[in-house]
Structures are given as C-alpha cells and as structure tokens.
Amino acid sequence: MILVLRKTVTEQEISAVCDGLKELNLTGQVVRNERGAVISIYEDVSSLPGHLFSRLPGVDKVLRLSPQLSMVTDERLGPITLNSGVVIGGNRAVVIAGPCSVEGRSALLQSARKVREAGADMLRGGAYKPRTSPYDFQGLGEDGLKILQEAREETGLAVISEVMSPDQIEVATKHIDVLQVGARNMYNYDLLKEIGRSGHPVLLKRALSATINEWLSAAEYILLQGNSKVILCERGIRTFETLTRNTLDLSAVAAVKGLTALPVIVDPSHATGRPDLVRPLSRAAIACGADGLIIEVHDDPSSALSDGEQAIASGELQSIIEDVRAMENLFPKVEKAQPSFQSESFAPSEKLTVSTGCCNS
Numbered sequence: 001m002i003l004v005l006r007k008t009v010t011e012q013e014i015s016a017v018c019d020g021l022k023e024l025n026l027t028g029q030v031v032r033n034e035r036g037a038v039i040s041i042y043e044d045v046s047s048l049p050g051h052l053f054s055r056l057p058g059v060d061k062v063l064r065l066s067p068q069l070s071m072v073t074d075e076r077l078g079p080i081t082l083n084s085g086v087v088i089g090g091n092r093a094v095v096i097a098g099p100c101s102v103e104g105r106s107a108l109l110q111s112a113r114k115v116r117e118a119g120a121d122m123l124r125g126g127a128y129k130p131r132t133s134p135y136d137f138q139g140l141g142e143d144g145l146k147i148l149q150e151a152r153e154e155t156g157l158a159v160i161s162e163v164m165s166p167d168q169i170e171v172a173t174k175h176i177d178v179l180q181v182g183a184r185n186m187y188n189y190d191l192l193k194e195i196g197r198s199g200h201p202v203l204l205k206r207a208l209s210a211t212i213n214e215w216l217s218a219a220e221y222i223l224l225q226g227n228s229k230v231i232l233c234e235r236g237i238r239t240f241e242t243l244t245r246n247t248l249d250l251s252a253v254a255a256v257k258g259l260t261a262l263p264v265i266v267d268p269s270h271a272t273g274r275p276d277l278v279r280p281l282s283r284a285a286i287a288c289g290a291d292g293l294i295i296e297v298h299d300d301p302s303s304a305l306s307d308g309e310q311a312i313a314s315g316e317l318q319s320i321i322e323d324v325r326a327m328e329n330l331f332p333k334v335e336k337a338q339p340s341f342q343s344e345s346f347a348p349s350e351k352l353t354v355s356t357g358c359c360n361s
C-alpha cells in the first residue's frame with residue numbers, strides 16, 4: 001500500500017503517520033522526491049479498511065497496489081500530448097467525435113468539418129470493424145485510414161481508429177494519431193504487446209465483462225513494453241439490464257482515477273446504445289472526473305453502416321460540448337504537474353526509489 005501525502009505535509013504529520021502505523025504493527029518507508037512524499041507499506045494490509053490510513057494526518061490518497069500493476073500505478077504517468085498539440089488527461093476534457101465507421105471519403109470529410117465546427121478536439125472513425133455478424137459491414141481497411149489522414153490534414157483534428165490485429169499496427173501508425181483497442185480485443189495480448197512496442201498513443205477500451213483489475217492489467221501489458229501513452233476508456237459493461245445496450249460503470253471511472261495517473265475517458269454511445277442518453281451521461285462522466293469523451297456522431301444516423309441507432313445527429317454535438325465545458329467549470333481539475341518522463345524514457349526498471357527514511361527507524 002502507498003500513502004500519498006499532501007503537498008503541504010509537515011514533518012510532524014509524517015511522524016504522526018509513522019506513529020499511527022506502529023500502532024497497527026506496520027512498517028512504513030518514507031519516500032521523497034522533488035514532487036512530494038509518499039509512505040510505502042510492504043506488509044499485507046488487505047484485511048484492513050482504507051479509512052484507518054486515509055484518516056492519518058497529512059494523508060491525501062491511499063493506493064492499494066497489486067505488484068502486478070506496478071507500471072500502471074506509477075505516479076509519474078500523466079497527461080499525453082499528441083503531435084497535433086491535443087493534451088489528453090490535462091485540465092481540459094477532450095472530446096472525440098465522429099461516425100462509428102469510415103463509410104466513404106466525402107461522408108467522412110463532411111463529418112470531420114461538422115465535428116470540428118461543433119468544437120470537438122479529435123475525430124473518430126473505424127476502418128477495421130469488429131462486427132458481431134460476419135455479414136455486416138466490415139470497414140474499409142487501409143483505404144479508411146487514408147481517408148482519416150486526409151480529414152486530419154484538412155481539419156487539423158487528430159484522428160483515432162481501431163486496430164484488431166498486430167499486423168494492422170504498422171500501417172495504422174502511418175495514418176492516424178491514436179490507435180484504439182476495442183472492447184472485444186482488450187484480452188488480445190499479442191495486440192497489446194505489439195502496440196506497446198510501437199510506442200504509439202493508444203485508447204484502451206474496457207472489455208464487456210472485464211473487472212477493473214483485468215482492464216488495468218491490459219494497460220500494464222502495453223506499459224511494460226515501454227509505451228506510456230495509454231488512455232483508458234470505460235465504454236459500459238454487460239449486465240442484466242436490457243433497456244440500455246450496456247451499463248456505464250462510472251464508479252469504475254472514479255475508482256480508476258484514484259489508482260492510476262493514466263487519462264480515463266468515457267464512451268457514452270457504446271455504453272448506452274441510445275442517443276438520448278449521450279448528453280446526461282456525458283455530463284455525469286465529466287462530473288465524476290473523466291478526462292474526456294468519445295461520442296458517435298452521424299450526419300444521417302438512419303443510413304449509417306454501423307451503430308446508427310446510437311449515434312447522435314451532428315447538430316447535437318455542439319450543445320453537448322457546451323454542457324461538457326459547463327460541467328468542467330463547475331468541477332475544475334486540480335492543476336496536474338507535468339509527468340517527469342515521456343514514453344522514450346519509460347522503462348520497467350525506472351521506479352521511485354528515492355528513500356530517505358523509515359518510519360520505524
């Protein structure tokens with residue numbers, strides 16, 4: 001367990017925390033660096049309730065770490081800056097919008113213009129489509145990626161698209177800014193490892209029935225290969241409910257924000273399958289700390305080749321983005337320090353090791 005101490009913590013408070021740990025028969029190790037101090041507890045504290053620690057003086061956050069997630073929980077992870085200048089995980093929520101699939105050149109270029117006019121930061125569009133039925137539209141493949149690149153050149157919007165297998169990564173990285181791992185591929189470990197090796201920014205969706213631990217473990221696979229540019233995306237999980245396509249797990253968003261410094265965004269479109277629920281859940285996502293949204297938008301949802309039933313019409317996007325801005329003004333993010341590394345310098349061996357004292361010494 002790690003106790004993250006407040007920036008303003010005093011030496012008296014640190015020794016009071018150490019006294020509190022001694023009373024619990026625990027040993028804490030104080031670890032300091034230029035950005036603050038934490039106390040690491042190495043004993044098994046799984047049976048002890050978190051409030052025993054969160055109530056100690058000067059303690060800001062209590063992180064229960066699984067040694068299996070040592071990269072994901074690294075405090076130095078943080079905002080991701082794309083080549084286009086978009087920052088994901090900073091103080092301003094990022095809105096990604098566009099059709100489920102790239103359906104053709106002129107349709108996508110038109111969507112891209114509308115999405116930009118509405119105030120979105122990035123454009124989405126699937127080129128390789130994971131469809132439940134093999135008879136459904138499977139996507140335009142590389143041609144779709146080229147169309148996305150053209151849309152980026154024209155509008156300046158960064159573009160994101162899904163890859164389903166390791167052999168699609170090389171071509172995708174030539175054309176798009178962010179790779180997407182879809183819910184159905186979160187467990188595709190060869191894909192995760194290869195994306196990790198590519199170093200390319202990646203949006204990692206939570207699988208339909210993945211626990212938070214499984215989702216973070218999938219991120220750990222990517223980080224372990226030296227790629228720290230991972231954005232997590234909660235897109236709804238499968239439950240007994242049938243009125244919505246999935247159930248948006250906002251508690252996972254808030255919980256994961258407390259476990260990792262990686263950006264976490266929300267997909268209200270796949271979470272609900274209903275355009276009328278996109279606005280309220282977008283508001284809720286921002287209110288509970290999400291770093292952004294990915295929303296399916298179509299110029300004519302009734303004629304969409306995939307997921308038309310859940311797309312909002314382009315005209316609605318702008319007012320949803322206005323709601324997002326209003327929500328983030330209401331609940332502003334605490335200023336985040338820039339991470340002390342980017343993926344180039346991110347290696348498994350690099351850990352916080354600056355130790356200056358032991359509670360029991």
Ligand code: PEP
Binds near residue numbers: 130
């Ligand atoms: C998509 O983004 O179009 C998609 C297929 O999403 P998911 O993987 O979340 O189902």
Ligand code: MN
Binds near residue numbers: 100101306
């Ligand atoms: Mn879709």
